[in-house]
Amino acid sequence: MINQDEVRAAATRIAGRVRRTPVLDAGGSWWFKLEYLQHAGSFKTRGMVNKMLAAGPLPPAGVVAASGGNAGLAAAYAARELGVPAEVYVPETAPPVKVAKLAKLGARVTQVGAEYAEAYAAAVVHAERTGALFCHAYDDPDMVAGNGTLGLELREQLAGAFDTVLVAVGGGGLIAGVAAALHDSARIVAVEPETCAALHAALAAGAPVDVPVSGVAADSLGARRVGEIAYRTAVATGLTSVLVDDQAIVDARRRLWEDYRIAVEHGTAAGYAAVLSGGYTPAPGERVVVLLCGANTDPAGLA
Numbered sequence: 001m002i003n004q005d006e007v008r009a010a011a012t013r014i015a016g017r018v019r020r021t022p023v024l025d026a027g028g029s030w031w032f033k034l035e036y037l038q039h040a041g042s043f044k045t046r047g048m049v050n051k052m053l054a055a056g057p058l059p060p061a062g063v064v065a066a067s068g069g070n071a072g073l074a075a076a077y078a079a080r081e082l083g084v085p086a087e088v089y090v091p092e093t094a095p096p097v098k099v100a101k102l103a104k105l106g107a108r109v110t111q112v113g114a115e116y117a118e119a120y121a122a123a124v125v126h127a128e129r130t131g132a133l134f135c136h137a138y139d140d141p142d143m144v145a146g147n148g149t150l151g152l153e154l155r156e157q158l159a160g161a162f163d164t165v166l167v168a169v170g171g172g173g174l175i176a177g178v179a180a181a182l183h184d185s186a187r188i189v190a191v192e193p194e195t196c197a198a199l200h201a202a203l204a205a206g207a208p209v210d211v212p213v214s215g216v217a218a219d220s221l222g223a224r225r226v227g228e229i230a231y232r233t234a235v236a237t238g239l240t241s242v243l244v245d246d247q248a249i250v251d252a253r254r255r256l257w258e259d260y261r262i263a264v265e266h267g268t269a270a271g272y273a274a275v276l277s278g279g280y281t282p283a284p285g286e287r288v289v290v291l292l293c294g295a296n297t298d299p300a301g302l303a
Contacts, residue, residue: 001233002141002180007148010050014146017049017081021150023157024260029287031162032272033154036264036295040105043147043174043293044074044137049081050146051135058084061132065089066116066123069098069219070294071137076107087126089119095219097298115213117224138173139227147174151181154289162287166191166271166280169199171223172230174293175239183237190234190241191274193217193249193267198226200241203234216246220267220294244270248277256292257302265297 019039024032039045048071052058062085065075072088079086086107090099093114102109112122116137127134136143154165165182167175169190179188192200195215202208208231213222233239249266252273256262271290274280282288 001229001236002144002148002176004181006141006145007152007177007181010142010145011149011152013053014046014049014149018046020153023154026260029282029285031158031289032260032262033150033289033291035150035291035293036268040073040077041294041296042070042074043150044071045077046149047143047146047173047177048074048078048135051140051142052078052082052133054142055133058082058133059131061130062086063135064123064127064130064132065135065137066120067137069094069296071135072102072107073098073105073296075135076102076105080106087132089123089126091115091119093219095296095298098219098296101296115224116222138171138223139229141229143173144177144180144229146177148177148181150291151178155182155185158289160185162186162289164189164282164286164288166274166288166290168192168221168267168270168291168293169230169241170196170221170267172199172227172234174291175199176227176230176233178291179233179237179239188237188239189280190239191270191279192241192243193221193270194243194245196221196223197243198223199230199234200243202226202231203241207231216249217265217267217270220265221270242274242279244273244277244279248273248279252276254302262292263295263297263299263302264292265294268292268294
């Protein structure tokens with residue numbers, strides 16, 4: 001797993017290139033970490049910027065990524081800021097709002113297949129053919145370390161005065177980084193949709209396994225197999241994984257809008273869904289942070 005020194009090194013490397021996102025006091029012993037306000041609309045920008053800077057001089061062919069949306073957006077943003085071309089492979093099912101934003105950020109977009117796994121395979125072929133730097137969406141040490149800077153930032157902002165962090169999980173690049181940064185001082189809880197439960201299945205099987213993916217959060221949490229880094233981190237740190245159903249996610253997303261005027265993706269709402277649906281019940285006095293990690297959504301469905 002990634003260690004805290006690697007996360008601290010990433011924080012130094014990306015300083016001044018990513019936003020320090022705020023924390024919202026939601027009342028009582030609850031906070032939201034508003035990472036959806038990050039450049040390109042998600043936490044993945046931290047990882048992508050760190051990945052590209054850590055790689056040293058980037059090849060003339062630039063970078064290539066495969067993504068249901070957010071990792072591609074982060075790669076496109078980071079590549080634009082560093083002055084290199086970006087090619088992003090996305091499934092044909094990727095939300096139009098994300099595809100349009102990729103083009104706006106200057107990336108060349110290629111849509112392949114119905115799932116992330118098919119886009120991933122095509123992106124790997126492109127990297128081998130052109131020499132472009134392949135930027136894995138989640139299972140890469142530099143990506144994970146960059147994502148983990150969110151955890152260091154959170155600890156500074158709340159002076160360590162929290163007990164638990166709820167993290168929505170797809171491939172596991174965020175929770176692996178947060179656990180690396182905070183596992184010695186806070187409980188880290190994975191929240192996954194019932195229909196996209198790659199980490200949950202891996203923990204049950206004793207190794208990463210392929211799972212079917214579907215449902216309202218599949219565009220951002222629909223990894224068919226959890227990353228090796230995330231799995232090893234989960235085992236080493238004793239992460240807990242809880243599941244929520246689609247209706248709970250839809251309800252939580254709407255509640256975030258109605259109660260706080262926060263507009264996020266369905267996947268991002270999974271952590272809050274665990275709270276509202278009883279999937280995770282805090283102990284009396286437990287201080288809980290819910291990470292809100294992505295905002296690349298069509299807000300029309302919230303009206």
